[in-house]
Amino acid sequence: MNSRTSAVLEQNKVEGNGSLIGYFPAGYPTLERSIEASIVMCQNGVDVLELGVPYSDPVMDGIVIQEATLKALENGFKLKQTFDAVRKITAEVNTPVLVMTYWNPVLQYGVENFARDLAEAGGAGLITPDLIPDEAKEWLEASDKYSLDRVFLGTPSSSPERMKTASDLSRGFVYAVSTMGITGARAEVDANARKVVARVREVSETAKTAVGIGISTADQVVDVNTYSDGAIVGSAFVRAYAEGGVEALKLKVIELSARLKK
Amino acid sequence: MSDLRSHVGPYFGEFGGRFVPESLIAALDELEATYQVAKADPTFAAELAELHRTYTGRPSIITEAKRFAEHCGSGVRVFLKREDLNHTGSHKINNVIGQALLAKRMGKTRIIAETGAGQHGVASATAAALFGLDCVVYMGQVDTERQALNVARMKLLGAEVIPVTTGSRTLKDAINEALRDWVANVEDTHYLLGTVAGPHPFPTMVRDFHSVIGTEARQQMLDEFGFLPTALAACVGGGSNAIGLFHAFLDDTDVKMFGFEAAGDGMDTPRHAATLNYGRPGVLHGARSYMLQDEDGQTMESHSISAGLDYPGVGPEHSWLKDLGRVEYRGISDAEAMDALRLLSRTEGIIPAIETAHALAGTIKLGKELPTGSSILVNLSGRGDKDMETAGKYFGLLDAAQAQTAKGGH
Numbered sequence: 111m112n113s114r115t116s117a118v119l120e121q122n123k124v125e126g127n128g129s130l131i132g133y134f135p136a137g138y139p140t141l142e143r144s145i146e147a148s149i150v151m152c153q154n155g156v157d158v159l160e161l162g163v164p165y166s167d168p169v170m171d172g173i174v175i176q177e178a179t180l181k182a183l184e185n186g187f188k189l190k191q192t193f194d195a196v197r198k199i200t201a202e203v204n205t206p207v208l209v210m211t212y213w214n215p216v217l218q219y220g221v222e223n224f225a226r227d228l229a230e231a232g233g234a235g236l237i238t239p240d241l242i243p244d245e246a247k248e249w250l251e252a253s254d255k256y257s258l259d260r261v262f263l264g265t266p267s268s269s270p271e272r273m274k275t276a277s278d279l280s281r282g283f284v285y286a287v288s289t290m291g292i293t294g295a296r297a298e299v300d301a302n303a304r305k306v307v308a309r310v311r312e313v314s315e316t317a318k319t320a321v322g323i324g325i326s327t328a329d330q331v332v333d334v335n336t337y338s339d340g341a342i343v344g345s346a347f348v349r350a351y352a353e354g355g356v357e358a359l360k361l362k363v364i365e366l367s368a369r370l371k372k
Numbered sequence: 373m374s375d376l377r378s379h380v381g382p383y384f385g386e387f388g389g390r391f392v393p394e395s396l397i398a399a400l401d402e403l404e405a406t407y408q409v410a411k412a413d414p415t416f417a418a419e420l421a422e423l424h425r426t427y428t429g430r431p432s433i434i435t436e437a438k439r440f441a442e443h444c445g446s447g448v449r450v451f452l453k454r455e456d457l458n459h460t461g462s463h464k465i466n467n468v469i470g471q472a473l474l475a476k477r478m479g480k481t482r483i484i485a486e487t488g489a490g491q492h493g494v495a496s497a498t499a500a501a502l503f504g505l506d507c508v509v510y511m512g513q514v515d516t517e518r519q520a521l522n523v524a525r526m527k528l529l530g531a532e533v534i535p536v537t538t539g540s541r542t543l544k545d546a547i548n549e550a551l552r553d554w555v556a557n558v559e560d561t562h563y564l565l566g567t568v569a570g571p572h573p574f575p576t577m578v579r580d581f582h583s584v585i586g587t588e589a590r591q592q593m594l595d596e597f598g599f600l601p602t603a604l605a606a607c608v609g610g611g612s613n614a615i616g617l618f619h620a621f622l623d624d625t626d627v628k629m630f631g632f633e634a635a636g637d638g639m640d641t642p643r644h645a646a647t648l649n650y651g652r653p654g655v656l657h658g659a660r661s662y663m664l665q666d667e668d669g670q671t672m673e674s675h676s677i678s679a680g681l682d683y684p685g686v687g688p689e690h691s692w693l694k695d696l697g698r699v700e701y702r703g704i705s706d707a708e709a710m711d712a713l714r715l716l717s718r719t720e721g722i723i724p725a726i727e728t729a730h731a732l733a734g735t736i737k738l739g740k741e742l743p744t745g746s747s748i749l750v751n752l753s754g755r756g757d758k759d760m761e762t763a764g765k766y767f768g769l770l771d772a773a774q775a776q777t778a779k780g781g782h
Contacts, residue, residue, distance in 0.1 A: 165669075166539065167548050169555075170393050170552075176538055180539070214655040215669040217654060217669060240391050263395070264394065265398075267397070268397070268398065287394070290555060290559070291395075291555055
């Protein structure tokens with residue numbers, strides 16, 4: 111099945127460029143502002159947008175993203191607005207938009223309904239941090255039916271069998287978790303990231319990889335792109351926005367993506 | 373509905389499973405494998421039993437509550453399974469000793485735990501001291517304030533207590549922080565989860581460690597009184613003491629079972645923690661189960677005077693037993709629980725934990741529904757010492773100055 115996300119990563123690679131996947135939470139600080147911020151990211155160097163769904167119990171997220179998504183919820187974010195945001199972003203830019211969501215909101219909306227409405231809004235697929243392939247039967251079916259990407263995680267502790275399952279079932283890319291931990295900037299991206307990507311390569315000839323967790327500098331983004339198909343940045347963008355609004359966010363995107371393009 | 377006892381995870385009907393980040397799967401697999409080996413190893417069972425005999429204080433006794441029973445309908449006998457007499461003052465030690473032994477087997481040097489009322493945190497800190505493990509306890513900031521004495525106990529035992537300031541600052545958020553810690557430190561750290569919730573194998577494993585409650589009680593009833601009780605009663609937050617009592621009786625089809633949830637301000641108000649009565653199935657903290665949530669699947673805040681029952685989720689096996697109709701779950705308000713707490717204190721000289729008082733309040737109501745000659749076995753899951761400040765204020769037993777002193781930790 112074709113994936114626009116993996117096509118973008120492939121195209122950049124063929125042209126000798128790297129890829130930057132940028133996270134921003136929907137509804138932060140308000141729905142309109144988050145749409146504006148997302149579009150600015152896509153127009154200034156982000157190749158794939160990871161649009162986060164605010165959730166009450168984000169166990170995979172560090173404090174920067176927790177505070178942003180809590181703010182979004184306090185400001186009245188509703189799940190259905192995810193589709194409005196995707197629709198408005200994809201109307202302005204061609205960048206693939208992956209929605210990053212914990213599983214319960216999807217489950218409550220209805221897996222099939224969520225897939226249908228996401229596809230209808232122009233979304234590319236889902237990144238599911240707390241849904242492992244073992245529990246994903248319904249989502250595998252719905253994502254096939256609506257031709258959506260599905261991004262599962264590969265980690266330093268994943269067994270070879272699990273790495274193969276994640277690689278075979280992911281579409282778009284495998285989210286290579288660089289380090290054992292939660293989201294948030296770190297001075298050094300773990301050498302584990304290289305190993306995780308290498309292990310995906312061992313079990314799959316076709317799966318794309320993007321490295322995430324702890325990436326916050328241009329050097330890290332460049333370095334990760336030497337061995338992976340993309341680098342995922344979240345907290346650094348959210349922090350930039352929190353501190354300096356959309357202008358600071360734009361500068362951060364330019365700073366982190368500038369050296370990826372020839 | 374025969375042979376419910378032999379059922380194990382990962383799934384209980386449509387409930388249970390593992391809804392956690394991939395980063396934790398290897399650790400859960402290791403735990404599962406270690407537990408399976410230990411379960412089949414007679415030396416593990418012997419070691420656990422010896423610790424329970426010489427340290428926990430097992431078997432715990434059964435006390436017939438004759439004066440209390442006079443308030444529970446006519447001709448109904450009430451029996452208390454005295455888990456409050458265990459070392460550390462509640463049933464929580466049963467699971468903690470078992471998991472600490474497993475942590476040692478896995479070569480982990482650090483344990484982390486979440487706690488609501490502080491009972492599980494104290495038990496974890498105790499086991500860490502006993503086995504020479506580092507211990508970090510996550511506790512919602514709201515709970516560190518209403519359970520200040522237990523914070524002092526944990527610190528005295530050598531544990532680090534981290535107040536959790538995210539989200540609703542209660543048990544749910546303490547579990548989130550513990551999970552985040554575990555994701556980052558899984559190599560040397562065991563997450564000593566304190567209830568029958570969470571991803572597989574926790575619901576099955578924690579149940580097994582607590583099933584000693586019902587196994588002992590069932591035999592004690594037969595040996596000392598010559599019959600099995602008409603009904604079982606236990607309070608349900610996450611559900612560990614309840615499943616511990618129920619499990620041995622699941623296939624005794626004549627024994628009715630009742631779980632009492634915290635109805636907080638009342639079942640007709642939104643301020644409660646009655647997950648099985650008012651929740652619907654969803655995914656929280658790694659398992660599919662009933663939970664309190666809004667239409668978007670955002671977890672809702674629960675409310676209860678009892679920190680230990682103030683949780684918007686519940687163990688998956690309880691969800692399964694509810695849907696099967698094997699256990700009936702009812703709500704008990706703060707006021708009903710506090711009345712029962714005072715009644716047991718004054719009729720039996722036993723001050724129960726506020727959590728446990730929910731089961732006692734349920735027993736008072738239940739007794740009035742049951743025919744003469746019935747008997748109710750209640751899990752007296754914890755003692756009330758930790759709740760003296762809350763109870764003192766509630767009943768107006770402390771003036772303002774004394775309350776302040778109590779908060780200071782005397």
